[in-house]
Amino acid sequence: MIQVKSLYKSFEGKDVLAGINATFDNGKTNLIIGQSGSGKTVLMKCIVGLLTPEKGEILYDGRNFLSMNKKEKKTLRREMGMIFQSAALFDSLTVLENVMFPLDMFSNDTYRDRVKRARFCLDRVNLIEAQSKYPGEISGGMQKRVAIARAIALNPQYLFCDEPNSGLDPKTSLVIDELIHDITTEYNMTTIINTHDMNSVMGIGDSILYIYKGHKEWEGTKNDVFTATNERLNNFIFASDLLRKVRNVEERELKKTKQV
Amino acid sequence: MHLYRQKRLLLQEIVKTMMIRPITTVGKYIMLMGRTFARPERMRMFFKQYLNEMVQLGVNSIGIVLLISFFIGAVITIQIKLNIESPWMPRFVVGYTTREIMLLEFSSSIMCLILAGKVGSNIASEIGTMRVTQQIDALEIMGVNSAGYLILPKIVALMTMIPFLVIFSIFSGIIGAFCTCWFGGVLNAEDLEYGLQYSFQEWFVWCSFIKSVFFAFIISSVSAYFGYTVEGGSIAVGKASTDSVVMSSVLILFSDLVLTQLLMG
Structure with a gap:
């Protein structure tokens, strides 16, 4: 609350x-x-x-x-997790790397576990097929879904x-x-x-x-x-x-x- | 009364522009550097960024450094040959002067001025775009020190790569000078070679490296400051990019004066 x-x-x-x-x-x-x-x-x-x-x-x-x-x-x-008006995804990272970013920064899990968690989050927003694309290559709606996946990555x-x-x-x-x-x-x-x-x-x-x-x-x-x-x-x-x-x-x- | 008020407002504006704004900018810059040089949250992320920046800022600049240095080396040789041609002047002086110009000023200071345009505008526009598209806010919300994550790898990477760019520049300039002998017949290649080796002082190479490392810090940190403090949209990003190049160039020229006096005076 x-x-x-x-x-x-x-x-x-x-x-x-x-x-x-x-x-x-x-x-x-x-x-x-x-x-x-x-x-x-x-x-x-x-x-x-x-x-x-x-x-x-x-x-x-x-x-x-x-x-x-x-x-x-x-x-x-x-x-905290935040979804911005412009999605605010990192342009230089792929969709999967964007979702993995908070995990890379703060999680002590192994690389395999971090990838697994990121894929789980992407799957939750139905975007697993776009994991290797860059933010500029996906639609606005998809970008927002990636932002949601990134926001929930650290629970x-x-x-x-x-x-x-x-x-x-x-x-x-x-x-x-x-x-x-x-x-x-x-x-x-x-x-x-x-x-x-x-x-x-x-x-x-x-x-x-x-x-x-x-x-x-x-x-x-x-x-x-x-x-x-x-x-x-x-x-x-x-x-x-x-x-x-x-x-x-x-x-x-x-x-x-x-x-x- | 009205005139008095107008004068007072004008005076206030002048004080604000000439005194307060520069002091505020320097203060903000120092505070940003304080945040930038904090310990990285994750060393593995820092090294990943550091390697990326070495490629983006350093390796990707090799081409332009080689190209410009080659032609400048060639032109300096031709100009000196034409301007100091005299029966009283030994022929090797052309090579000696070319080496001194390339080593002491061109490959460190002038090359860094050129890099301020290429690398500086790149840094300012990249970070500025991240600011206006809320990517920096996203980092802050996650609890990431955005200044440390974005700026520190750029500063360290450019400071690491710049001595290599200076070496490339010196060698490319010398090759350019030799090309004027081999293909242009401007000078005898042996005379040029003798001049290039004549009275060589290793300390001058170190001076060039030391100066370039200082300039690398100026280019990366000043450009990052202008990008990081962008407010507004695409026009503000463009202005930040221009301002960063202008300010970096001015600071490079000023510090070149001070460093040259300190190192060689």
Whole structure:
């Protein structure tokens, strides 16, 4: 479980995060949603330690990340996996070498065991056939799957995904979402996903945190979204006609169920 | 009042550009080097990277070093022959001067200026691209010291390979000089050979090696700094690449002055 308490972060005097409080449970896919510039990427970067907040606490199962020394942070980072918006695979390494990289760096296993583990992870994301290819030779969706395989290579307890569906077609996005969801429940990880893909919200949003101008505006699950009365959330999620129609149908269904 | 405010802002901007920014840059550079020279997390990964970089930065530069040195050696011989031709001047002076130029300045300093363009821009753009595509962030999240993993092998590899490149450059230049005798008939090959061997001092070769190792450190570390601190996109990477070449060249020229005075003065 990851807890964020009263987190503040500003850039050149402008508050980007203004006292955010949130709890991200394990075994669930926790989504952070919000408009562009609302502070969700900054929040994730603060949680993983790429940015240092001015005030607040970040607790990884009770361990305060911000008060840790360098060595403790390094140890904790080995329990983290991250999938970046651009996949961030190493261009000069093959797919297999990319997945093996964290194992090469931190595992004391033999070479054979490391290869075996990397192949297992690639098999988990159905990419074993692409193991000898370079990142530039595979599609965007495949790159994201390789990034997932690399992120889970060291059996992390915490998985962070920064807009994992960006630049992907809807069908591939669903595959990625399902993969992340399955892995989260399978390994009982604490997964935090930064997204503004509404399909992800409706599909895998076990817990959703809506951020508006650096503060927590709404919190709930994917089922709560349809009955939410928060105007800003509704304006954000149901921005398109299609989604507004979906909500109306859902509301009618809910009313019928209640009447029955 | 308005004019006074404008003047004050201008003064602030000048102080910022002339004083604060250079000091900040030097400070950041020193801090980055502090992180770079930390003990590698895995020695096997360091040696793997080190060997890769030796090939990429050193072996892949042999071709251009040989080519440029060959032609410069040949041109220096022709120029000196044409310009100092006199009945009072011994003919071996052409060979002697060619050797001194190649050994003392061209094969160390000028060759490193050329390598600052080739290797420096390569390092800056490679690391800069890794920065903008979040590959460095990925390393940091994994708990890897990204500066140590990416920069240290490059610095050590270039410092290892540069003396070999200097040797190749010297020999290629001398071959170029001989070619002007054999194929151009500019000079008698025996006179050139005598001049090349005349009053030879081994220390000059060592000076060349010592200078080139310093220059290798400048090229690799300065270029890595510019690449590592890129912020933005492809334009920023291009700017970092150019800045790294300019800054490396300026620092090479300045340190050449200091080192020459220290080693030979």
